[in-house]
Amino acid sequence: MKKTHISTFASAPFEQPWFVLNSSNYSVIASAHPAISHFYALDVAQSANMMLAIPDGCVDIVVDCDSTQPSARVCGTPLQARQVELLENHHYFGVRFTPGVIPGFINALAEELTGQELNLLEVTPLAQRFFEEVIKTPLLSEQMQVFNSYLAPAALHKTADLTAAVIQTVLQHKGDIRVQQLEQLSGYTTRTIHRQFTQDTGMTPKAFCRIIRCQAALHSINSEQDVSFSELAMELGFTDQSHFLRDFKKLVSTTPHDYQQRIIRGAYTQRIKQSRETAVHA
Known part of the structure; x- marks a missing residue:
C-alpha cells in the first residue's frame, strides 16, 4: 500500500x-x-x-x-x-x-x-x-x-490525447507503471504509444516514467522528516534498494542519504519563498 x-x-x-x-x-x-x-x-x-x-x-x-x-x-x-x-x-x-x-x-x-x-x-x-x-x-x-x-x-x-492521457497516468502512478500497462489502459499498442509520446515530448514513455519515479522519491525526501529508503524503494516499485540507489544517483548525481543530508543542512524547504499569489490563466 x-x-x-x-x-x-x-x-x-x-x-x-x-x-x-x-x-x-x-x-x-x-x-x-x-x-x-x-x-x-x-x-x-x-x-x-x-x-x-x-x-x-x-x-x-x-x-x-x-x-x-x-x-x-x-x-x-x-x-x-x-x-x-x-x-x-x-x-x-x-x-x-x-x-x-x-x-x-x-x-x-x-x-x-x-x-x-x-x-x-x-x-x-x-x-x-x-x-x-x-x-x-x-x-x-x-x-x-x-x-x-x-x-x-x-x-x-496541441498534444495528442493519447500523450496527455499517458502523462496523467504516469503522474498518478508516480512513474511506477510499465508501457505494457499503458497499452492495456489506453487500448493502443506499445508501438503507437511510443511513437506518439516521443513525437510530442521528445522522451520515450520509459524515460518519462523513470524521471517521474525519481521526482516522486525527491518529493518524499523533501517533504517527509523520516524516510526509510528501503520502504521508499518498495513503494515506488524498484526491484530492490540497490536498483533504487543506482537510479537515484544517476539522475540526481548523489545518493539518497547524501541528498537528504544536504537538504537538511541547507534548510531546503525554508529557502523556497512561496507566494500566495497564483498566476491567472492568461
Whole structure:
C-alpha cells in the first residue's frame, strides 16, 4: 500500500533542488495556466557549487537578468544530471512548464529540446518584446505578468490525447507503471504509444516514467522528516534498494542519504519563498 498521497505529488511543483540549494534567494509563484507549472526567481549565491540540472520531464525558460549581458534560453529536460551555467550573483527569472509539455510558441521539434539549451530569441519571434521587458522588471510577480502578456497566450501546444492521457497516468502512478500497462489502459499498442509520446515530448514513455519515479522519491525526501529508503524503494516499485540507489544517483548525481543530508543542512524547504499569489490563466 502506498503511503504518500498521489494527488499531493501530482500537483507539487518540480523544483530543481541544486538551484534552490545554491541560491541566496529563491521565490515561486504557482500558475493556473494548464501548460505552466510555476514561475520562479533566484539569485545565485556567491558560494554556489554543484549547479546541476536533474531530469524533471519539464521544459524551462530561463532568463539571466544581468544588466550588462542579459540572455534568455529554453531548456529541455536532461535525461541524467548535468552541469548548467548559472553565474554567481546573477538574478534569474524562470518559467517551468508542466511535465511533458512543449510550449506552443517554440519553433523546434520536441526531440531537439531534450537535453539541450536553445537561445529563446532564435526559436520564437514572440520572445523579443518579452525579453526586453522582463530584464527591466525586478519583481517576480511583475516578470510573471510580462510573460503572461507576451508568451502565455501561445504557450498551449496541441498534444495528442493519447500523450496527455499517458502523462496523467504516469503522474498518478508516480512513474511506477510499465508501457505494457499503458497499452492495456489506453487500448493502443506499445508501438503507437511510443511513437506518439516521443513525437510530442521528445522522451520515450520509459524515460518519462523513470524521471517521474525519481521526482516522486525527491518529493518524499523533501517533504517527509523520516524516510526509510528501503520502504521508499518498495513503494515506488524498484526491484530492490540497490536498483533504487543506482537510479537515484544517476539522475540526481548523489545518493539518497547524501541528498537528504544536504537538504537538511541547507534548510531546503525554508529557502523556497512561496507566494500566495497564483498566476491567472492568461
